[in-house]
Amino acid sequence: MIRTDISPEEYALKAEGELVKRAQHSREAFGELYELHYQRIFNYAVKRTSNVQIALDITSVTFMKAFSQIKKYRWRDIPFAAWLYRIAGNEINDHFRREGRRPASIEQIAELADTNDYIDEINQAEEELSRHEEFLLLRQKLAELPTMYQEVIVLKFFEKKKIREMVNILGKKEGTIKSLIHRGLEKLKEKMQ
Amino acid sequence: MKKEELIRKLENAKLPDLLVVSHKERLKKLLLEKPAARRAAGKSPDRPGAWSLTAVFNWLRAPAWRAAAASAIVLLIIGAAGAVTFYLSSPSPAAIAASVVKNDPGIQQKLGGTGEIIIVRVEVRDSIASVVCGRSVGDFIEADVDINGRAVVSSRRYEAVFLPELPAEARDGAIKIALTDPAVKEMVAQGGLIGGVLPIFSSVSKIALVNGNILEVTPAASQAIVPILYDGKSWLVEVNLEEGRIDHIIEPQSNLSPYLEIRYAQIAL
Numbered sequence: 001m002i003r004t005d006i007s008p009e010e011y012a013l014k015a016e017g018e019l020v021k022r023a024q025h026s027r028e029a030f031g032e033l034y035e036l037h038y039q040r041i042f043n044y045a046v047k048r049t050s051n052v053q054i055a056l057d058i059t060s061v062t063f064m065k066a067f068s069q070i071k072k073y074r075w076r077d078i079p080f081a082a083w084l085y086r087i088a089g090n091e092i093n094d095h096f097r098r099e100g101r102r103p104a105s106i107e108q109i110a111e112l113a114d115t116n117d118y119i120d121e122i123n124q125a126e127e128e129l130s131r132h133e134e135f136l137l138l139r140q141k142l143a144e145l146p147t148m149y150q151e152v153i154v155l156k157f158f159e160k161k162k163i164r165e166m167v168n169i170l171g172k173k174e175g176t177i178k179s180l181i182h183r184g185l186e187k188l189k190e191k192m193q
Numbered sequence: 194m195k196k197e198e199l200i201r202k203l204e205n206a207k208l209p210d211l212l213v214v215s216h217k218e219r220l221k222k223l224l225l226e227k228p229a230a231r232r233a234a235g236k237s238p239d240r241p242g243a244w245s246l247t248a249v250f251n252w253l254r255a256p257a258w259r260a261a262a263a264s265a266i267v268l269l270i271i272g273a274a275g276a277v278t279f280y281l282s283s284p285s286p287a288a289i290a291a292s293v294v295k296n297d298p299g300i301q302q303k304l305g306g307t308g309e310i311i312i313v314r315v316e317v318r319d320s321i322a323s324v325v326c327g328r329s330v331g332d333f334i335e336a337d338v339d340i341n342g343r344a345v346v347s348s349r350r351y352e353a354v355f356l357p358e359l360p361a362e363a364r365d366g367a368i369k370i371a372l373t374d375p376a377v378k379e380m381v382a383q384g385g386l387i388g389g390v391l392p393i394f395s396s397v398s399k400i401a402l403v404n405g406n407i408l409e410v411t412p413a414a415s416q417a418i419v420p421i422l423y424d425g426k427s428w429l430v431e432v433n434l435e436e437g438r439i440d441h442i443i444e445p446q447s448n449l450s451p452y453l454e455i456r457y458a459q460i461a462l
Contacts, residue, residue, distance in 0.1 A: 046209055
């Protein structure tokens with residue numbers, strides 16, 4: 001029965017809190033969290049990197065780290081996704097800092113992957129991505145900006161996050177985020193001229 | 194282009210919504226497989242709450258990947274002071290890089306807190322060295338050092354490091370040692386709470402660089418930190434389990450990751 005003394009959002013948050021607490025002791029419960037969040041984290045990585053293979057790597061690392069740290073995770077009435085976004089964001093930023101040194105790239109997949117299905121699926125995903133020309137053009141211009149601007153613009157416009165949610169993900173103050181968005185848009189506008 | 198037009202473009206762009214099912218399934222299976230099943234399958238040994246990322250990438254990607262990464266890595270495992278002394282007394286590029294990092298004000302500031310900076314790994318490639326360091330608690334920093342210029346050129350933080358739980362015996366021993374200090378005992382007597390005992394990084398029994406940017410660190414169990422929550426502040430008592438003594442008492446500070454929960458409990462003296 002739906003309780004009437006709290007909003008649906010609060011109810012959903014409480015339910016997620018319970019699931020997170022169970023996941024701290026149960027692999028199956030972690031599996032539920034994984035099912036809930038896998039695709040959005042993968043697609044966030046795609047939107048940040050526009051590279052399917054790198055996005056897969058980042059998704060793997062994000063969930064492995066979450067799995068390793070879940071027992072120490074402190075539920076603070078903040079959606080679990082914020083933590084996953086934060087881990088993924090750190091991985092993505094690290095990827096950009098280390099670009100050129102990372103050994104894996106999509107070009108290497110054919111010789112590195114070990115099943116045909118896997119290769120085919122990645123090729124299909126790449127193809128699907130290549131059809132999003134407008135997005136790729138925006139991403140290409142975004143990639144010319146410093147990472148901090150890319151991060152806030154992707155979260156706000158591609159992930160449709162509210163400022164309040166971005167505060168939880170980025171651990172930055174609301175004013176700082178607004179300012180980053182404003183400056184990022186100004187810089188992106190210049191790149192789009 | 195006007196700003197409003199750009200915002201409209203961003204808001205209305207058709208976005209990819211991709212899924213690589215085989216990756217999703219394999220990763221899930223890997224995450225949820227029980228340790229015994231993984232061992233039986235010849236995969237990485239496991240410990241509670243922690244996972245070897247090497248195993249992930251071996252399984253999700255190709256075996257050749259690890260070999261290539263491993264061959265490119267020169268890993269120096271340092272056992273705390275002895276190894277640091279080795280670095281500092283040696284004229285090797287690794288020693289220079291370690292020294293540069295330890296003395297860099299930017300690194301000191303990034304690490305926060307006080308106490309000695311511990312070098313846990315140095316990897317030299319041509320004239321650039323990658324140095325991983327940390328203090329006894331908190332995050333690790335990896336710094337790229339220009340050996341010829343003797344300067345840190347870039348650095349980044351590792352927020353997620355795998356901390357194995359200390360065995361119950363070591364935990365109880367650490368608390369007993371911490372309580373030998375009269376000030377600590379007084380804090381606890383006045384209602385101070387003792388937190389979950391943490392391993393300490395001043396000695397590292399095993400370190401592995403996985404996937405080029407992930408550190409897996411296994412601290413030696415010879416030292417630990419006992420957090421004390423007193424008067425709204427966290428005090429950290431560093432204890433030496435082997436020698437049964439307190440090494441340091443760190444005054445309240447806030448460089449612990451916000452996602453690492455310390456559970457505090459009151460104990461009877």
